[in-house]
Amino acid sequence: MSSSYHNCNGVSRRDFIQLGLSSLVGLGMTDLMRLQAATPNAGKVKPGDMRCVIIWLDGGPSHYETFDPKPDAPSEIRGEFKPIKTNVPGIEYCEILPHLAKIADKSCVIRSICHNQNNHGAGNHYMMTGLPTPMPVNCGANASFHPSMGSVVSYFRGQPNKMPAYFALPKKARSGGPHMLGAEHAPFVIGGDPNREGFKVRDVVLPTGISQGRATTRRRLKDALDRMLRMNDKMAQDPAVDFDSYYEQGFDLISSREAQAAFDITLETDATRDKYGRNALAQRFLLARRLLEVGVPFINIYYGGWDHHVDIFKSLKNKKVPDLDQGLAAFISDLDDRGLLESTLVITMGEFGRTPKINERGGRDHWSSAMSVHIAGGGVPPGQVVGATDIKGYYASDNIYTPQDLVASVYAKMGIDPFQHLHTETGKPVQLVYDAKLIKELF
């Protein structure tokens, strides 16, 4: 009998291992090479210099009220808002995004990403890692079955300028962890509100009143007196070995001048801070820009609260959207002005879209059959809309892409072969992304 367990593309994981880059996988790579060769921008930014910022709208933003308005749908679907024209003829956003509408010529919207993981835990995992959870998880779950994009980038890029390669502001997304790559590729979390007076990135500078000289003495004392036996054999799974690696990284970080400056948002002018907006999210964008400037390759800005089962219109218009609209538009424009946009992919998305029919509580529920993803920079041809949903916005209907297609495209943009294998500690091969095709419109 010749059958064995297969994935949806009919290729078993065993085949992947045995055949390496053959058949379907090979197609992916050929696509990649062909696309890179055909892209006029190829060579302008080296993939190894590409950076990525994800603005993670946890909870799942409505596609109707953001980038995929449906004015022709019945009123119980189209909602309270109208579309507005953007600065690209023929492209319309929802009216509550006036700032972003003015930079549509710098942006690309994918309206046709969809998947089948309709709860937060699973949707988070799928969008953040490119892999659906192999077993069902609950809505509240912080699932980790596969490394997240940020951890993968950290793994391949290493630490730029002694900085962690992967930052999360102000908290780690649910599935934003490293999984088998190990805690060293977990995001460095910058908590706190950078809009607040006296904000500092805590713990990355020496404690108040401790001179450099004393810090050196302390470190010498620690190195000499921390004498508990370490079991360096991996088999022993000695947690003290991991503990040491974090100290090493910590000492590197506080001795790097460049890193220290990047954390200091007060070095920005008031004018710039005002332009982004005087709120926590906007100032996180600004902090992210400073981190990008010192070479941090991956930043995840968590901006939750999009699970609008109740009263969606008021919540979006009054609470969630204005800060995002202004801050994101300012961020993208600022990156562009500084010549950083070409080398920075700015992706805004959540775990799924929301139900077409407005429920009796004036909200929309989870809906993974359609969602919109906003992308700017990173050499993505701007001013375009990729794919479409049907006339009522139920389903992605045209040029449909999956989360793994998006994740694979991000890796390809960043010079990381999405179809390569990593190995777990026990030697089990794991492919970065399974069953994906690159989103050709992004190249």
Place this chain on the structure above:
Amino acid sequence: MRRLLMLVSTLILFASLLAAGSAPAGDAIESIQIHPPRLGSLVIGTSHGIVVTARTRSDFLMDKTGEVECRVINTAVAAIDDSGTVRALAEGETRLVVRYQDFSTSVAIKVVPAAFKSLSFKNDILPVLSRAGCNAGECHANASGQAGFKLSVFAFDKKSDFREIVKDARGRRVFPADPQRSLILLKPTQSIEHGGGKRFEKDSDFYRTLETWIRNGMAYENPEEPELVAIDAYPKEGRYAQGARQRLVVQASYSDGTVRDVTELSGFSSEAKEIATADASGRITLGRHSGEGTVVARYMGLVAVSLATIPPEVRIPEEFYHVLPIENDIDRLVYLRYRKLGILPSDLCDDSTFLRRATLDVVGALPTVDEALAFAADKDPEKRHKLIDHLLKDPRYADFWATKWGDLIRPNPARVGVKSVRVFDLWIRRSLRENKPYDQFVREIITAQGTTHRDGPSVLFRDRRKPEDVTTLISRIFLGVRMECAKCHHHPNEKWSQKDFYQLAAFFGEVGRKGKGISPPISGSTEFIFHKPGGKVKHPVSGEVMKPTPLAGEALDIEPGVDPREKLADWMADPDNPYFAPAIVNRIWSELMGRGIVDPVDDFRASNPPTNPELLEWISRDFIAHDYDLKHLIRRIVQSRTYQLSSEPGKTNIGDTRNFARSYRRRLRAEVLLDAVSDLTEVPEVFAGLPLGSRAIETWSNNIGSEFLDAFGRPDSSEDCTCDRDPSSSLVQALHLMNSDRIQSKIAHEKGRVARLVGDEDMSMKDIINEVYLAAYSRPPAPEELEIAAEILFDAPGLTRKTAAEDIMWALINSAEFVFNH
């Protein structure tokens, strides 16, 4: 002891010459065995594979299936071909005889006629579709199906799957007039385009099975068709040489006594891949590590395991085990595992390590300097036992263990209200302080009634408002079984079905609520929880009203007027309940030992077996025999020599992470580490809303702000279940201990320990360092540590007594010996 150690190292040198890559030379075969042990009843026309193993003198298994001679005595009844497949030909009984070299053995074969003629959807077709992956979550078992064709995940809704294939899509999926034109044959063979690719070949048994079924009229089931009862994977267990390979055979048993070989239709996976991996056809390849691993076979919602052990290369003579001291039966049972795996335990830890470890584990605090000095000076040979008794009477015991219960059952204050959470928390602390028997503790939670502003446990029912939501929690916490999956479909790794889940949920069908419900984020009001007869829990697919039924038990007839929750509590507290005591015993064991006997602690299932079942059984029995006394349980474990082992490994146990042959290091929990820093510096932490001088283990809400506690993994109470704390270290933690202004201000505090010591003119620098060491590590510094410290400090610019003492304290806080319980 030292002589024993020398003997071991000599032995290891010697034994390494005899190292066993394969079974050791001279390890002669002693017997052979046929798997499965019975071939009956086989139905005429079916085939059944066999596997033959040889067993050596030192108890290794070797796969000899391809090398044996096989013969069926009565060839009219059955035949066997070269590949080792038995075919059932005619009704009757006979024997299969197998020879290998000079060994022979036999197994009975019984063949019965088929009770029915046609293949059935239930027993023949669904297994093929499952094995081909059609009903995987990524494929047609998507929430919305795939390409208009929807199957249930892992075939949990067989009837709906049948309808979908036979009745829907205007019958195009099956085409009885010309079966080969059926979509369910054209698509998976990719004769026409299939998004899921090629699933099987046209020339395959899968194809033929489907085709025959369509041709014969597509029965859902045959009259009186038997039910699948169990599956078994053979060999069920074995010791193998490193790198060995072993075929498995999976046998399904049906309610009419017939069996089938379902190896080809089963899925395989392995839990410990460094020990054993299994390929798609059920061949195990053993790894290059010694240890134990489980290979899991899955077929139609049932699981079977094959346990593989790889003994270490060096074998240790029996005498070594005979001389190991035994404090109680825990040690005896743990030693049996060492012997089986060929490992030796680490030495007993020294007194200061024991004092620090036990104090941290039982009351969540560091020993004081005085306690460290007194314990070192105490000459009483029973002093470790005395310490345990003393610790169990310490008032901090209740607060410390309450933080752990808080992780498990404490709701989010933003959801149920601050006062409710506080009331529940106080009840937990009081229960632990009174050492309430555990069965009673759980009964009071499960059967809770009253108002949520007065009767603590009732808050659970304010938080968990649906029977299903109570069920996922209590099954996980109190029964050690994760049933979240079964809420929506058959649990893919376990026997739990949706029906099992909702029958358990039915115990919570009569919980009534009166008053103002939850209204996040304040939820300030109170609610009254009571028994409200008449509530029903229905199966979400069939709509059938569920009768309260314990896990794997019979439905209960509950007289009207009795709260079903009382009956659930009765069932749990029955001394023969196989889930209740082991779940808590395993959890407490894990808290004290760093790993569960079943791990993760709340994931008991056939495919995740305990590493030492006898040990778990013995402690559970002992716990029940002592009236569910939690303090007794803790005392038993802490008194064992196993608990008291050093964390420093020897040669044979460095790779041991599952059998407790050394103490496993654990980073201190967030609250404990913060209290340790406060105690060491003698500067208490201040918590919003708690009286001055409160310890972190007294915090009762995760919303009480603390950067320290968040950095060290205190769970976020907004998460669904905060059952698992991340025990790992991180860069954030390192940076916090190094650079936090708050910690620095504690070290340098004018009323802190350093200030007190340096202000005492009678204290020499050596005395000061001595005390800081005792406070942080419960041991004095070694002479060379004093020398090292003196040398570094001597060089330091701007040195004062104060800066020197502060810097030493900083260095100790940032050391592994401080941050870990070791």
